[in-house]
Amino acid sequence: MRIALTITELDPGGAEACLVNLACYLKHHQHEVQVFSLGPPPQSTKLTERLAAARVPWQCGGLTHVSQVRAARGWLRERLVAFSPEIIQSMLFHANAVTAWAARGMPCKVVGGVRVRQPQRYRWWIQSWAARAMERVVCVSQDVAEHCQRNEGIPPSKIVVIPNGIHLPTLPIPTPTNLWESFGIPPTARVLLFVGRLDPQKGIESLVARADALLGQLPEHHLVLLGDGPLRERITQQTAQLACRNRVHPVGWQPDPFPWMQQSEAILLPAKYEGMPNAILEAMAVGKPVVSFAVDGVRQLLGQDSLAQHQLVDSPSIDAFILQVVRLAQNPDMQQQCGTANHSRIEQHFQLDQQLAKYEQLYLALI
Structure with missing residues (x-):
């Protein structure tokens, strides 16, 4: 499969780490993957170094201000058309909204990613609008899924719950003797x-x-x-x-x-x-x-x-x-x-x- 992964930014964080984990996993399983971040290049290169090591191409648009939303849509659409993915997976509110707009009319399946219950009501309406262009919406927990159904009006048939995961470290973990x-x-x-x-x-x-x-x-x-x-x-x-x-x-x-x-x-x-x-x-x-x-x-x-x-x-x-x-x-x-x-x-x-x-x-x- 050709899979595009879109996200708001790539500075280290929970959602960002999840997307990078997913990119590396898909690449390892012989899928063609590209990552598109709406934000500027991250200040910390921790996650982008992992993408580079896995040979996953990534690009940053530097377009996260609300006044740049039209430019962000154009930037992302141009790159999605060039890549021609079969699947687009977005994560985080801004990326969900811009991706739904940018991918409109493209011959691919769009999957949204909701990581947290949005506290602002206007975001509920925007995310509800974006979900109409999506085949599925992946929620990180059952609590978030219930919020999306109840407050954003996303049909249960569209919602899939996929929790976060973690590699179990080998215990005990080596610890510097002078850590404290x-x-x-x-x-x-x-x-x-x-x-x-x-x-x-x-x-x-x-x-x-x-x-x-x-x-x-x-x-x-x-x-x-x-x-x-x-x-x-x-x-x-x-x-x-x-x-x-x-x-x-x-x-x-x-x-x-x-x-x-x-x-x-x-x-x-x-x-x-x-x-x-x-x-x-x-x-x-x-x-x-x-x-x-x-x-x-x-x-x-x-x-x-x-x-x-x-x-x-x-x-x-x-x-x-x-x-x-x-x-x-x-x-x-x-x-x-x-x-x-x-x-x-x-x-x-x-x-x-x-x-x-x-x-x-x-x-x-x-x-």
């Missing part, structure tokens, strides 16, 4: 780890604002913040104002989160909304417990048993989140039970190649 010390963290620290983009969506401001309340109840613990983003300066300022500032450590973006996760007691996700969070997938893959608000996709990952309830926070209150973290941090036996169950869930249901094969099977069924 190199960032001023005591080697004996009991670490609670946040992994994610420093963005309002992730709820990081609320977590840092309540760090004194959290760590005041856990005198042996430190809070480590792994990630970068638009709130970096704000988080640095917040941290400097804390009474426990010597136990809160923003360490920036790190290329490999697994060693950090393996050396931590639990991974925290105070996000306000998600589709299916990769940080939770990664934590589960290394056998770690998590604490997360019950945002989209998390229940599907953790399952329905009693151990999941020790890791989920149904209330949107940050105080309820802090309480759940404290309970888990004070119960090492429960941490171990949750971590073991989490690893088993990934092994059984969320391995990467299992999920990528579902895309290939979908495309083959459409042509």
Whole structure:
């Protein structure tokens, strides 16, 4: 098959990593694949280096502002016509909308990709319009699929759920002996780890604002913040104002989160909304417990048993989140039970190649 993959941008992120994983998988399975990003060339080349290594051609349009939507459509259409794909798979809101417009009238099948429940109503209408030009819409979780049906009016017959997946790392993961010390963290620290983009969506401001309340109840613990983003300066300022500032450590973006996760007691996700969070997938893959608000996709990952309830926070209150973290941090036996169950869930249901094969099977069924 000739398959075009379109996306809003290629800077490292969950959806971007999924698309690159899919491109490499399809190429490995003898399909002809090209990637088209509407945005500018990424600042980090982590994902584009993988595409180059797999010999998957990629192009960037540098056209993401709303005023450039007509130019983006023309840029993408010109390249799609030249490539003449049998399947076009788009991912993320902007790429879904522009791809549906650019591919209109082309003799190919368009498949959309919805990664998160859009909070703005006008985006529901645009995505509903785009879905009319699509044969299928792939949703990353059952929660997102239900939102698309209920609020965007996308017919159930068009919707397919394909969760995120992950390669199970070989445990234990090799870890630098001075991982903590190199960032001023005591080697004996009991670490609670946040992994994610420093963005309002992730709820990081609320977590840092309540760090004194959290760590005041856990005198042996430190809070480590792994990630970068638009709130970096704000988080640095917040941290400097804390009474426990010597136990809160923003360490920036790190290329490999697994060693950090393996050396931590639990991974925290105070996000306000998600589709299916990769940080939770990664934590589960290394056998770690998590604490997360019950945002989209998390229940599907953790399952329905009693151990999941020790890791989920149904209330949107940050105080309820802090309480759940404290309970888990004070119960090492429960941490171990949750971590073991989490690893088993990934092994059984969320391995990467299992999920990528579902895309290939979908495309083959459409042509």
